[in-house]
Amino acid sequence: MNVAQLLNGLAAGSLFMILSSGLAMIYGLRGVANFAHGALYMAGGYLAYSVASHLSFWPALLIAPFGLAVIGAVLELLFFRRLQHRSHIETGLVTFGIAMILERVIVLIWGERTLSVAPPPGLDRTISLLGVDYPIYRLFVIGIALTLTAALVGWLRFTRIGLHIRAASHDVETSAILGINVDRVSLVVVCLGAALAGLAGTLAAPYVSLQPGMGAVILINVLIIVVVGGVGSIGGAMGAGMALGVLQTLGAVWAPIVAVLVPYVALVVVLVWRPTGLTGRRI
Amino acid sequence: MSTSTAKRPTVSVAVGTSSSDVSGIGLRRRLLLRGVTVALIALVAGQAVPFIADRFLMSLLLDGAILALLALGIGFLARHLGLISLGHTAFFGGAAYSLAIAATHWDWGPTPAAVFGFGTGTVLAAGVGVLVVRASGMAFLMLTLALGQALYQVCIQTAVRPYTGAFDGLQVEYDMARTFFGLEASEITSAGIFWRVVWVALVVSAFGLWLIGRSRFGTVLEGIRENEERMRFSGYATFGPRLIAFIVSGAVASLGGVLFALNAGYVSPETLSFVKAGDSLIAAIVGGIGTLLGPIIGAMLYIYAQTNFNASGNLHLYTGIALVLVLALLPGGITGGLTSMYRRFRARLKGR
Numbered sequence A: 001m002n003v004a005q006l007l008n009g010l011a012a013g014s015l016f017m018i019l020s021s022g023l024a025m026i027y028g029l030r031g032v033a034n035f036a037h038g039a040l041y042m043a044g045g046y047l048a049y050s051v052a053s054h055l056s057f058w059p060a061l062l063i064a065p066f067g068l069a070v071i072g073a074v075l076e077l078l079f080f081r082r083l084q085h086r087s088h089i090e091t092g093l094v095t096f097g098i099a100m101i102l103e104r105v106i107v108l109i110w111g112e113r114t115l116s117v118a119p120p121p122g123l124d125r126t127i128s129l130l131g132v133d134y135p136i137y138r139l140f141v142i143g144i145a146l147t148l149t150a151a152l153v154g155w156l157r158f159t160r161i162g163l164h165i166r167a168a169s170h171d172v173e174t175s176a177i178l179g180i181n182v183d184r185v186s187l188v189v190v191c192l193g194a195a196l197a198g199l200a201g202t203l204a205a206p207y208v209s210l211q212p213g214m215g216a217v218i219l220i221n222v223l224i225i226v227v228v229g230g231v232g233s234i235g236g237a238m239g240a241g242m243a244l245g246v247l248q249t250l251g252a253v254w255a256p257i258v259a260v261l262v263p264y265v266a267l268v269v270v271l272v273w274r275p276t277g278l279t280g281r282r283i
Numbered sequence B: 001m002s003t004s005t006a007k008r009p010t011v012s013v014a015v016g017t018s019s020s021d022v023s024g025i026g027l028r029r030r031l032l033l034r035g036v037t038v039a040l041i042a043l044v045a046g047q048a049v050p051f052i053a054d055r056f057l058m059s060l061l062l063d064g065a066i067l068a069l070l071a072l073g074i075g076f077l078a079r080h081l082g083l084i085s086l087g088h089t090a091f092f093g094g095a096a097y098s099l100a101i102a103a104t105h106w107d108w109g110p111t112p113a114a115v116f117g118f119g120t121g122t123v124l125a126a127g128v129g130v131l132v133v134r135a136s137g138m139a140f141l142m143l144t145l146a147l148g149q150a151l152y153q154v155c156i157q158t159a160v161r162p163y164t165g166a167f168d169g170l171q172v173e174y175d176m177a178r179t180f181f182g183l184e185a186s187e188i189t190s191a192g193i194f195w196r197v198v199w200v201a202l203v204v205s206a207f208g209l210w211l212i213g214r215s216r217f218g219t220v221l222e223g224i225r226e227n228e229e230r231m232r233f234s235g236y237a238t239f240g241p242r243l244i245a246f247i248v249s250g251a252v253a254s255l256g257g258v259l260f261a262l263n264a265g266y267v268s269p270e271t272l273s274f275v276k277a278g279d280s281l282i283a284a285i286v287g288g289i290g291t292l293l294g295p296i297i298g299a300m301l302y303i304y305a306q307t308n309f310n311a312s313g314n315l316h317l318y319t320g321i322a323l324v325l326v327l328a329l330l331p332g333g334i335t336g337g338l339t340s341m342y343r344r345f346r347a348r349l350k351g352r
Helices: A003-030 A037-054 A057-080 A088-110 A136-158 A160-170 A172-177 A182-204 A214-229 A234-254 A256-273 B003-007 B029-052 B055-081 B089-105 B110-132 B137-155 B158-164 B191-214 B216-226 B228-233 B239-264 B274-287 B294-309 B315-329 B333-351
Strands: A126-129 A132-135
Touching: A003 A037, A003 A132, A003 A136, A003 A160, A003 A182, A003 A214, A003 A234, A037 A057, A037 A088, A037 A182, A037 A214, A057 A088, A057 A182, A088 A214, A088 B137, A088 B274, A088 B315, A126 A136, A132 A136, A136 A160, A136 A182, A136 A234, A160 A172, A160 A182, A172 A182, A214 A234, A214 A256, A214 B137, A214 B274, A234 A256, A256 B137, A256 B158, B029 B055, B029 B191, B055 B089, B055 B191, B055 B216, B055 B239, B055 B274, B055 B294, B089 B110, B089 B137, B089 B158, B089 B239, B089 B274, B110 B137, B110 B239, B137 B158, B137 B274, B191 B216, B191 B239, B216 B228, B216 B239, B274 B294, B274 B315, B274 B333, B294 B315, B294 B333
Parallel strands: none
Antiparallel strands: A126 A132
16 A cells, blocks of 8 residues: 555545535435435536636636535425425435436536546646655645535534534424424525535546546445445544545555445445444434 | 144235135135236237237337336335335346356356346345345335445456456357247347247236235235334234345346346346436336336336437436426326326216
8 A cells, every 4th residue: 555545545535525424414404315416416527617618627616516506405495395295215216316317417518528627727736745746636635625524514513503404413303393494404404415516526527537427426335425424424424435435445456346345335234234324323 | 723823813805705705815716816817818918919019119019028027026115015126137137147147158058047047136136135125215225226236346347257248248149059948049039029928927927916915915015014013013024024025026127137138139237237227216116116017117118218219318318307207296106197097087976
């Protein structure tokens, strides 16, 4: 194992961490596994491509998450809110349908070609770390993810809306009885979750290539991360996301066939022997 | 009556009928007779289809019937246990791959290879079932998705390339002199002739699932679906029935996979993919998982849509829209909607 591989693992884990924290928040609040999360991530990446090619990469870091927050608001108002009395499975399957629609619409707009985004000037060089030349951009991704995670945890712990989100994730009905406006909390959470997916897509754009299958591939991993980490537990999801990123990247070097199976085996082990996930509650 | 059964309260489907009217598995004789009659009529009527349909329609119907077997398996679990599976492609594709490996690498004839493929798919369903049937709801969905995708990932690895061909897929090649239940290679790939085999498989499977659903065992399954805990308190084992139901539904999907591999003569990793899992589930849901015929109709519609929209690449746009619309506006699917419309119509007639 060398430093570069470890850092690659951390960078992959950073993307998983951002994506899974948003998914875990939505899952915790609405009880719905959002199958459209991969498509939202994909939309973020493609949006970032357009912004980067018209303006530059930096505004994309704000514009893409904002655009995705708007899509999140539409999802919440049109689907999650109206279907909240239906079974969670049905709402989950609706998001599955939305994902299919969104992914196809993205391809219709941007085409089937594989697109790539150049890292912003200043971050497109490499830096020498412990004798290894390493791309600065990936360090930037890791830095953003860690900062964002710390900010998110602080926000949930120390603000009033954070308190409401934690309460509603724990028990929606009781929170509503105690005077928390669950619909408003849910709107904030879904918008934020979608914005985080958009940010992950933006950060990923210069780092992976943009192609029509990118959403589905990452979706399965992120769903697994959220369940393994414990549904409704944002900390658990972040930890599991980082762990999976590192394990997969290092495993891909040592034993590829084991590496691709890591998430699936982890999911089965966790759900069969500890249905509550590593932290959190039963799904 | 043995002591073990005497301890258990038995659930009788046929309330209010004398015991002489009830057949051994808990079905009213008249209902059983009607079921057998419908199945026989369907069986015979299906054999006439190749005389009416042209070659293009025939190949559509054949593809639809094969997908219908997969959707039927998924629908059975959903209807009787309320479990939504995204992993039945593992049994469909697993059976198809087993057949292809046996025929191509081990030089087996089509019949033993098909039996082997069906057996492997069913055994795989038993193995997966042991792991997943304790879960329910979202956990079940995730577990089946994960196990199905795990098989897909293994299948496309370079390390297993000598067996599965990785991304290239696997051509089904067997000794042309050997036949599949009397059908020669050219007849297996001909839609009009192979349709007869597939149709028999479909009708027999559907009838078998109907029988299971209406039997005493089916009532136990429904009890487990409604309230698993209460069934356990009432003295029923719930793990066994769930596992058996899962294996049965996996076996139906395996049958579909075997017939698919024989007819197509080629198995690609697509048969195991997330997309295929989603498509077959959508076919079942849009058709309606509340009825036996729903998944079959959904599968036929899906194949029809595939032929019409695949060229533009917009197939998944339309299937996605169909899924969202059905779930939001017509929860029972197409057949569910038709059934409730028929009931309302009949109630109005009676009300007059």
